Amino acid sequence: MDFNNILKEIQDEIQKYFTRGKLPDYIPMLAQADENDFAMSLITLDGEEFNIGCSDKKFSIQSISKVYTFTLALEHYSKQLYTRVGHEPSGDPFNSLVQLEYESGIPRNPFINAGAIVTTDCLSSIYGENAFNEILNFIRKVSNDTTIANDEEIFTSELGHGFRNFALINLMKSYSNIKNPVDDVIQTYFKQCSIMMNTKQLAKSMLFLANHGKDPFSKSTIINVSKAKRINSLMLTCGHYDASGDFAYRVGLPGKSGVGGGIVAVVPKKMGICVYSPKLNKHGNSLIGTKALELFTTKTGLSIF
The missing domain is CATH 3.40.710.10 (DD-peptidase/beta-lactamase superfamily)
Incomplete structure (x- = not known):
């Protein structure tokens, strides 16, 4: 062809x-x-x-980064991961709060924002403050390219304007579906998006x-x-x-x-x-x-x- x-x-x-x-x-x-x-x-x-x-x-x-975080989280947690994030289509916008509240803080799947924040939290429980570096190293591994990095300007821009994502993570925290400090998890999430x-x-x-x-x-x-x-x-x-x-x-x-x-x-x-x-x-x-x-x-x- x-x-x-x-x-x-x-x-x-x-x-x-x-x-x-x-x-x-x-x-x-x-x-x-x-x-x-x-x-x-x-x-x-x-x-x-x-x-x-x-x-x-x-x-x-x-949000392409969500593929890598889901892969890492699935590798570590296997089926246990699905107690905290589902695997069904959402039918709602990627940053919807409505469905998340209706379903008691369990995101419908790992590819909407709330779901990716949960998988990031899962990785934070394993890697602690090194969570972002582990995600970045995994991306470098599957890309066979050690030069890949994130952009600090884009990260700062997202951190300063990501109000809906802060709302999502705090709502999930209220349902005990976020185990690590909110600020640490959301920063790791925004950093991976800025790769x-x-x-x-x-x-x-x-x-x-x-x-x-x-x-x-x-x-x-x-x-x-x-x-x-x-x-x-x-x-x-x-x-x-x-x-x-x-x-x-x-x-x-x-x-x-x-x-x-x-x-x-x-x-x-x-x-x-x-x-x-x-x-x-x-x-x-x-x-x-x-x-x-x-x-x-x-x-x-x-x-x-």
Whole structure:
């Protein structure tokens, strides 16, 4: 399959969508992104890479970080994790308080904000003040890149404007579903959201999930087959908040979005994918990124369905 040509076709066909969507303004640093940016990267299990657009440009991974924290928490806690965070789609916006209160402080899944805050709290119980470094080191490991780091300016911007996330964590604390100091956990959460990566690094970081939990290059087991299946299934059903069903319908791949404009996706037994475009749709997902992935699976037939 001529992936280079397919990527060029996608880049041509998405041009008409650049007038749509908008930059997220509730995190001031994210509102400064170049709204004309676009990048897409594929990397196969045998190491072939295909890129188009500004694939070397780094952006904050935001909620894509939830895949890594969930993987680490699932590895440590296994089924016990589900006593504190569920594995069902929410059907509500990613930062909703209503459902959380109705369900007594147990987030519906680990890919909404409340759920990711709980998995971060779980990791804080294991790693203490080193929780963020352990998360960062895990991301460096699965990306095979020790240069990956977070952006302090974006972290500070989120910390100063993340009022809804403070509300979520305090509500869960009132239900005893946060075990560590609120300020420590929320800072670790905002730091992981401010990690900077490009589409090449992110596509590579998904390869262990495309390969049943094994790094295809080092052959080391990152997570077992059963847990990799669980992570991929949650990416399909919950990875795009209240638009997850629509993403499964249009794209048909396990994926996870972030309000920084990135979307990662997995083609099982074949490749990892990442697309970047910072203007978002009304659900908080990259508008052009979603369209690019829909075009990709339509042109290649590489949907899981």
